[in-house]
Amino acid sequence: AQSVTQPDIHITVSEGASLELRCNYSYGATPYLFWYVQSPGQGLQLLLKYFSGDTLVQGIKGFEAEFKRSQSSFNLRKPSVHWSDAAEYFCAVGAGGFKTIFGAGTRLFVKA
């Protein structure tokens, strides 16, 4: 069965420091992969997506993610975190048909 694992429930980083959020997926075929961000009281916003081609994907707000098939991973990175990046981040896989499977999320805290 398709699944998405985000091993870190929450992460705290200092403003200006680099960030990496981990995501591992389980899916039999080549997956569609997504990262979403959810701020309090807001809907989910798409940061970036991977379908095929270049395994390093650039997104909005300075985020990028790298697809590694051998590790079944799609980790999200940002070189320098801003206080406004504090939010919940969800990794998701397009599971075929109409469904998108989401991970449980990683809450990012940013300290001054």
Added chain:
Amino acid sequence: GAGVSQSPRYKVAKRGQDVALRCDPISGHVSLFWYQQALGQGPEFLTYFQNEAQLDKSGLPSDRFFAERPEGSVSTLKIQRTQQEDSAVYLCASKGLAGVDVGNEQFFGPGTRLTVL
């Protein structure tokens, strides 16, 4: 133009009451999805509409949950005889193309937070 809107934003229901949650998708969007997001969890798929046709309702947790989209635009998620375990945020999303193309972006509404006492 306007994004996906949902109403009400907050709903408190007594156990056993029926509730109706509304979703207004982006105008012209063919596909509409409902998700349930429990506290501390990611969204879980409930159901999918392509225009007015409900093509997948495999995620609805029980027969107390019912969704409709009669004219292919606005959708309503109805929960009958609410239970405490129904407490969650219910998210609606729409996208412009048919849902089989999973890669196209879904646009999410802000959600309705349902609390069942």
